[in-house]
Amino acid sequence: MKEFDVIVVGGGITGAATARDCAMRGLSTLLIERSDICDGASGRNHGLLHSGARYAVTDKEGAEECIRENRILRRIASNCVEPTGGLFITLPGDSLEYQENFVRCCRDAGIDAVPISPKEALRLEPAVNPELIGAVKVPDASVDPFRLTDANIIDAMQHGATILKFHTVTGFVRNNGRVCGVRVTKPGVIRSQEIRARMVVLAAGIWTAGLIREAGINIGMLPSKGALVIFGHRVAGMVINRCRKPSNADILVPGDVVSVLGTTSDKVPFEGIDDMRATPEEVDLLLREGVSLVPALSHTRIIRAYAGVRPLVMADSDGDGRSVSRGIVVLDHEQRDGVPGLITITGGKLTTCRLMAEMVTDAVCAKLGVKAVCETALRPLPGSGKAHKDDEEVPYFKRAAIGRHGTEVSRMDFDLGHEIICECEQVTRAEIKYAVKTLGVRNISDLRRHTRIGMGTCQGSFCIKKVAAVLAEELGEPLREKEFIDEYLQERWKGITPVFWGDSLREAEYMQRTHKDEI
Amino acid sequence: MQENNISAGNLEQCLKCNLCTLVCPMMAVNAHYPGPKKAGPDGERYRLKDPQYYDYALKYCLNCKRCEVACPSGVMVGDIIQAARLRYAGHNLRDWALANTDLVGSLASPFAPVVNGVLGLKPVKSLMHAFMGVDSHRTFPSYSARRFTSWMRRQDQGGFDKFVSFFHGCYVNYNYPQLGKDLVRLVNAAGYGVHLLEKEKCCGVALMSNSMGAQARRQGEINLASMRKAIAAGEDILTVSSTCTFTMRDEYPHVLALENAEVRPHLMLLSKWLYQKMESGEVSLRFRRDLHLKIAYHTSCHMQKLGWRNFTLELLRKIPGVELVEMDQQCCGIAGTFGFKKENYAYSQAIGGRLFDEIGAARVALGAQSDPGFVVCTECETCKWQIEMSTGVPVMNPVSILAMALE
Ligand SMILES: Cc1cc2nc3c(=O)[nH]c(=O)nc-3n(C[C@H](O)[C@H](O)[C@H](O)COP(=O)(O)OP(=O)(O)OC[C@H]3O[C@@H](n4cnc5c(N)ncnc54)[C@H](O)[C@@H]3O)c2cc1C
Ligand code: SF4
Ligand code: SF4
Ligand code: SF4
Numbered sequence: 065m066k067e068f069d070v071i072v073v074g075g076g077i078t079g080a081a082t083a084r085d086c087a088m089r090g091l092s093t094l095l096i097e098r099s100d101i102c103d104g105a106s107g108r109n110h111g112l113l114h115s116g117a118r119y120a121v122t123d124k125e126g127a128e129e130c131i132r133e134n135r136i137l138r139r140i141a142s143n144c145v146e147p148t149g150g151l152f153i154t155l156p157g158d159s160l161e162y163q164e165n166f167v168r169c170c171r172d173a174g175i176d177a178v179p180i181s182p183k184e185a186l187r188l189e190p191a192v193n194p195e196l197i198g199a200v201k202v203p204d205a206s207v208d209p210f211r212l213t214d215a216n217i218i219d220a221m222q223h224g225a226t227i228l229k230f231h232t233v234t235g236f237v238r239n240n241g242r243v244c245g246v247r248v249t250k251p252g253v254i255r256s257q258e259i260r261a262r263m264v265v266l267a268a269g270i271w272t273a274g275l276i277r278e279a280g281i282n283i284g285m286l287p288s289k290g291a292l293v294i295f296g297h298r299v300a301g302m303v304i305n306r307c308r309k310p311s312n313a314d315i316l317v318p319g320d321v322v323s324v325l326g327t328t329s330d331k332v333p334f335e336g337i338d339d340m341r342a343t344p345e346e347v348d349l350l351l352r353e354g355v356s357l358v359p360a361l362s363h364t365r366i367i368r369a370y371a372g373v374r375p376l377v378m379a380d381s382d383g384d385g386r387s388v389s390r391g392i393v394v395l396d397h398e399q400r401d402g403v404p405g406l407i408t409i410t411g412g413k414l415t416t417c418r419l420m421a422e423m424v425t426d427a428v429c430a431k432l433g434v435k436a437v438c439e440t441a442l443r444p445l446p447g448s449g450k451a452h453k454d455d456e457e458v459p460y461f462k463r464a465a466i467g468r469h470g471t472e473v474s475r476m477d478f479d480l481g482h483e484i485i486c487e488c489e490q491v492t493r494a495e496i497k498y499a500v501k502t503l504g505v506r507n508i509s510d511l512r513r514h515t516r517i518g519m520g521t522c523q524g525s526f527c528i529k530k531v532a533a534v535l536a537e538e539l540g541e542p543l544r545e546k547e548f549i550d551e552y553l554q555e556r557w558k559g560i561t562p563v564f565w566g567d568s569l570r571e572a573e574y575m576q577r578t579h580k581d582e583i
Numbered sequence: 584m585q586e587n588n589i590s591a592g593n594l595e596q597c598l599k600c601n602l603c604t605l606v607c608p609m610m611a612v613n614a615h616y617p618g619p620k621k622a623g624p625d626g627e628r629y630r631l632k633d634p635q636y637y638d639y640a641l642k643y644c645l646n647c648k649r650c651e652v653a654c655p656s657g658v659m660v661g662d663i664i665q666a667a668r669l670r671y672a673g674h675n676l677r678d679w680a681l682a683n684t685d686l687v688g689s690l691a692s693p694f695a696p697v698v699n700g701v702l703g704l705k706p707v708k709s710l711m712h713a714f715m716g717v718d719s720h721r722t723f724p725s726y727s728a729r730r731f732t733s734w735m736r737r738q739d740q741g742g743f744d745k746f747v748s749f750f751h752g753c754y755v756n757y758n759y760p761q762l763g764k765d766l767v768r769l770v771n772a773a774g775y776g777v778h779l780l781e782k783e784k785c786c787g788v789a790l791m792s793n794s795m796g797a798q799a800r801r802q803g804e805i806n807l808a809s810m811r812k813a814i815a816a817g818e819d820i821l822t823v824s825s826t827c828t829f830t831m832r833d834e835y836p837h838v839l840a841l842e843n844a845e846v847r848p849h850l851m852l853l854s855k856w857l858y859q860k861m862e863s864g865e866v867s868l869r870f871r872r873d874l875h876l877k878i879a880y881h882t883s884c885h886m887q888k889l890g891w892r893n894f895t896l897e898l899l900r901k902i903p904g905v906e907l908v909e910m911d912q913q914c915c916g917i918a919g920t921f922g923f924k925k926e927n928y929a930y931s932q933a934i935g936g937r938l939f940d941e942i943g944a945a946r947v948a949l950g951a952q953s954d955p956g957f958v959v960c961t962e963c964e965t966c967k968w969q970i971e972m973s974t975g976v977p978v979m980n981p982v983s984i985l986a987m988a989l990e
Pocket of ligand 2: 606607608609610618619622643644645646647648649650651660661664
């Protein structure tokens with residue numbers, strides 16, 4: 065392979081946004097991801113486009129970053145962001161003084177926080193706990209992390225970037241101490257391959273800590289696990305937060321057609337980070353707290369539970385690891401460790417991905433002597449823009465796709481592919497074709513991330529054989545159907561087992577009966 | 584921590600098994616209709632996210648509730664669809680005229696001969712076809728010159744010490760008072776007097792299926808208030824039409840959010856009431872031996888949902904000269920005002936096709952190919968219009984048959 069200007073390691077939201085920015089500034093860019101796009105923390109989070117309100121009291125700078133980026137993403141990624149608005153509610157036992165201070169801090173950070181009466185809150189969002197004693201309206205929104213990451217990847221490719229999925233970076237190519245490339249392996253191939261670049265950016269989330277040791281560098285990182293629960297449909301239309309010191313299970317986010325309740329926060333050892341699962345205890349804890357936000361959660365069907373890992377970075381000055389940096393961390397390893405050619409970007413949030421990319425791309429450009437300025441805040445991402453789904457002329461099989469992919473539906477061929485394959489999420493063959501062609505998928509789990517296939521209430525019981533057949537056909541690999549089904553069902557079981565009761569249990573039994581050979 | 588999952592219309596109980604899809608009569612003939620599962624629980628998830636996902640093809644739903652009867656998981660598929668139409672769809676003048684059965688009825692009734700003449704005339708029909716979108720193949724149910732209520736007020740019911748109240752419905756009042764008179768005859772023969780409700784409005788089913796929920800709700804409240812008074816006076820409320828009955832028992836609470844728990848057990852079709860009275864021995868009726876009728880019984884969709892057809896069948900079997908065939912349960916395709924709309928006519932007839940074949944087969948089974956004594960029996964008056972128009976076989980309500988059989 066040729067030498068690139070920059071290699072970005074990690075295909076989460078940070079890596080994707082960075083590849084987009086680098087490519088837009090004219091750098092020849094390669095992104096390497098060991099798995100599928102969005103298979104790390106970026107595919108296992110809460111999907112809240114923070115207004116910054118949650119951080120206003122404790123971290124003014126973080127709050128200001130959030131509200132700025134919140135406004136930008138609404139503009140450049142309209143098909144990924146749903147402007148739901150958010151509420152911070154105060155319940156009996158919570159303090160109204162806290163609420164007052166909260167509103168003041170929000171305003172200091174430039175966040176439009178409006179206190180409203182409990183009655184008005186109930187009118188805006190009938191699902192909130194009717195016992196609330198205070199409420200504040202904030203510009204929180206819901207963001208689809210899969211779509212946002214995909215949009216960044218597609219834009220990066222459209223600006224000339226190369227995306228290498230299913231390749232793992234195992235080490236670095238060194239020359240006189242300088243990092244001048246990476247060593248890469250792919251599944252089934254023992255020998256590693258070298259790929260050279262003038263700069264390497266590490267955006268591998270929590271995995272950065274392990275990988276960077278290959279360059280003889282140490283970064284103090286702590287994995288912090290967060291568990292979340294998905295409910296089968298929209299219980300509330302707005303983001304609902306508890307107005308108190310941030311704690312467990314105090315946010316309910318309307319994510320696409322479901323509701324997501326979270327989260328917990330527990331330090332966990334590095335050993336488990338590749339296989340994070342929510343436990344039944346965590347689900348119990350989440351539910352217990354969640355019902356005080358929105359009572360209807362006590363009888364709304366749960367479809368699955370999952371967990372992600374936040375990479376907490378210890379401040380460099382701090383030896384015992386107690387003080388943790390919550391903000392965006394850009395580490396120039398030439399300056400910090402005497403290793404030129406290598407930069408790390410981590411920390412931050414989904415909400416601030418564009419800003420993180422801007423910061424690290426600025427650093428890369430400075431090293432490479434490139435003067436191009438950042439334009440990512442000005443140019444819409446692919447799919448953003450007006451696409452109507454409420455026209456009587458738009459057939460039902462197209463509406464869900466418009467909701468997901470916005471203007472990108474113009475690249476889908478519905479004439480040949482209008483048959484619905486996944487019924488819960490109304491995914492058509494046209495959408496599958498599009499995902500296979502533009503995003504490259506290797507199995508049904510990948511397809512799920514890019515289309516919502518199998519994310520509905522049946523979790524694939526009904527449609528999975530159809531999906532496997534269509535995928536095998538589109539990939540031209542007819543013999544792999546069974547393998548597709550096996551992989552997918554194993555993966556789904558992981559999320560269903562912690563919530564084995566009520567309708568989820570009935571659905572699971574049904575799944576087991578229809579697919580008894582596979583499970 | 585969670586034991587049960589209950590949400591509006593039981594939408595989450597759906598296992599996606601698609602049994603409902605198999606039985607939906609509209610699905611079978613119309614490729615534009617997404618079917619009960621997609622229009623119901625699947626679509627509802629998207630509509631909850633954003634009303635823009637409302638699919639106009641939901642207008643094709645017949646509200647026959649066959650999907651609900653089929654669903655093994657207790658999902659109220661039809662209710663979910665019906666509620667969505669009320670919430671999200673707009674309506675036009677034609678829907679308004681067809682839905683306001685009371686109003687059009689009361690406007691037309693004093694001029695019945697004129698109206699009947701005019702509505703049947705070719706040019707007028709094609710005008711309605713063009714401007715209002717009412718299909719020109721349809722004959723409008725004819726309007727009666729004298730309302731049932733004005734006849735009823737002149738009947739002396741003083742000689743009884745036990746009473747029932749009668750919810751007559753629009754059809755009896757404006758189109759076919761004889762059916763109401765038949766009910767009064769039967770109930771009187773059973774030893775009960777008949778009262779009208781203090782106030783009666785159309786049950787509202789046509790308003791609901793044409794997305795006029797607020798007005799339907801107001802009418803429902805008036806009906807329920809009158810019924811509560813009758814029940815307080817110890818009276819049951821009898822009906823003759825399966826649709827009015829089903830609407831007031833099930834759609835009121837499920838679709839219009841009208842609380843009717845105290846009314847429900849007292850509101851029933853005459854056949855259920857009479858069957859129970861006769862079974863308990865309180866009432867005994869004597870039927871003529873010389874009535875020779877060959878009857879093909881058609882279970883209307885709402886009768887199927889009510890689950891009461893056995894009461895009717897058992898009563899009919901008590902008439903000595905009657906030969907009875909129960910037909911396979913199929914939708915006739917008219918579904919209230921649905922089949923009156925120009926754009927639906929073809930679907931309506933395609934759905935009905937299977938039933939019309941059944942009727943032909945029943946006729947053969949009864950050996951009644953040339954017998955004038957062959958009738959179809961059903962509790963639904965829109966089925967009556969559809970079957971009579973499409974097959975020429977006369978259709979009778981079981982109440983009329985029973986009254987005719989009285990000694
Ligand atoms: C439970 C939870 C809830 C959250 N909720 C929110 C929220 O509501 N709003 C918000 O704004 N933020 C939220 N966040 C934060 C947000 O999810 C993360 O900040 C963000 O996703 C981090 O993205 P990333 O790209 O840096 O890391 P990741 O998404 O983890 O990406 C790292 C990628 O690197 C790849 N990789 C690792 N090792 C290698 C290797 N050797 N070679 C090649 N590739 C490799 C991994 O496969 C992975 O895809 C949440 C986080 C968690 C854990
Ligand atoms: S009510 Fe009847 S027409 Fe409507 S979806 Fe159900 S089965 Fe189909
Ligand atoms: S029959 Fe019931 S459970 Fe089965 S798909 Fe239809 S609504 Fe769902
Ligand atoms: S169902 Fe009965 S009350 Fe309702 S519109 Fe029809 S005739 Fe009138």
